[in-house]
Amino acid sequence: MPLFRTQKPVTQLFAAATAAILAFSVSACAGSSAAAEKNADGNAVIKYQGSSGSVTPPELAAHLGYLPNIELEWLGNVNGGPESIQATAIGETDFGSAFNGAIVKLRDSGSKVTSVISYYGSDELTNVGVYVLEDSLVKTAKDFIGRSIGVNTLGAQYEFQITEWLAQEGLTEEEIAQVELKVIPPANSEQVLRQGQVDGVILSTIALEVARERGGIRELFNDLDVFGPASNGSLVFRDDYIKENPEVVEEFVTGVARAIRWTQLEDPEEVKKAYTEILSTRDRGEDTNLVQYYRSLGISTPGGVITESEYSTWIEQLKRGNGLKNTDLKAQDVYTNEFNPYANGTYESDADADGKPID
Template identity: 30%
Template sequence: MNHPAPAVSRARRNALVKLGSLALAGTGVGLLGAPAIVRAAGDKVTFKYPLNPTFDLIYLAEDLGYFEGTNTRPNYIGRVSSPQIIPLTSIGEIDFGSRMVPLVISAVAAGGDIKVVAAGGKTLEEAPHMKYFVRKDSGISKPKDLEGKTIGFNSYGACAEFVTKTWLRQQGVDVNKVSFVVIPDDKAEQTLVSGNTDLAIIHAPFSGRADHAPELTRLWSDYDLDKGLGGMAPYSAHGKFIREHPEAVRDVVTAIAKAANWVNANPEEARKLVSKRINLQLEFVDRYAYVEDLVITEPPIQYYIDVLEREGKLAKGKVSTKDIYTNEFNPYAKAA
């Protein structure tokens, strides 16, 4: 049964306009070109999702057949730049998005209609979420060496920024003396090799390619920095899609939870599927590890609420963990 969307206040309308402006910058996906709200294709409900070269449970769930037997299917809308995924999800330009928790917190605080519905990747010592590389001839070996240098990372407002800045401060680094520049993960290695950055923070699967680059050396991973507390990369959904298609949300969460458990049990097979999908040489594909059953827990969310408040990006008490997530659509959470 469909429920009418709640009335949108003037303040919230302004917030959504702001989010929309952010979302539309730097991507070819625009409001005027968006598909109609009706998402039924025959007897199937489709959800709009980016088609990016990355290690992603939506793609793996489809490859593994976990959407079979459901009435739900992904509708890939083409590549969407990483910084735009959560803003676009928060205004309904795409229905699901997978990006880090602080981006979702910021979107909710700005009035975005978005909710984390499944946990995602997790950091292990042998399977970190992101790795830190420098050139072998850079002279950089410790955190303090980064003062006066340039760090390349995939976006502001996410794990690469906040985990790194938090750790650098803990190591006595003046973060104001470090420059940050946005470089997509699949371009970060070459940008570092060419000398345009001094350190590159690269996420899996592309971090594996940097590990094999003869000019580079790895200094740290996010596991070294915080033992993985900041490494959960969840899946979020647009609020209207959740309200209008709760069964489809349940189908998606169930499918990606199955895929996550399969990846954890079959990491090498998963690397082969990702290698084929994104056309990256197998030896260069770093593995991913996922939260068991994709059940969301509160510590990784509270970690980023605290970080955002400390960084002055979020008013203290403006959002709570309960505002950010729900396990309602995860059958494994109910069983637990």
């Protein structure tokens, strides 16, 4: 059975997931305090989930000393963005991270979360694309009609990206409905493509770099072709947490913004060195060899400042597919740059790598 239909089933998938989380959220968080926990030193303890083998911008910020009054408490790893922000919505974690379209859907379903800073994106060094075998008969978007594309999950960034590309290339909804998306673990994507189990596959970051080294693949398109350079995902806090702990959120966002800006201005070899130190000292049994494939975070703005288009794009796409209950939802309802020093002028956008304050 095809896993992919049109934009409407995509939004229905989103709605089902977020509705279930929201129902639990009401019972889990009712009457609970949003005040930040403190450790023995009086520092705020912020609970979060990480990603195996990866260093997140908050983890880098802590390593660089940009979070002096905050202790990050790792609760384990998460399988994807929707799961991460759901954990935040129900109060299991203090912040989460996800694709911006998933955040829009969660907010639309009634969950009071707000994006405070971008944390990954696509640029000329780091991007996401659909790849086929070099000798594949697939040359254009129309060639995917009746064929399949492997993705890591449904209802998230890659499905949105593929849908938009197919539409921009002139496919009708009926034709798009004939493109099948198959869920494949990212670690197996290249193998599944080379074995002919799918006609195309989404590749990015480390998996893409390894596949390129082996050769024999060809890019059909990447997200720069569809959207241009842009940040694709954000970190979110619950609104009640922000209201109760504005000074903690401000230090957190400031520190993460400085860490992001550090990666944007620093020699990539220095970033790799920091990543290796973090992975090798946090005792999670992670492989540091993959750090060599780091190229950039892909974030398009200084210090992860969020731009309106990074949310309005997905809001408009969801509206076209009747995927929003609140048709008046605007990008400004979902994010804030209030705490980001590169948005409010505390630091210049071209400040040095330490985020030197303006005199």
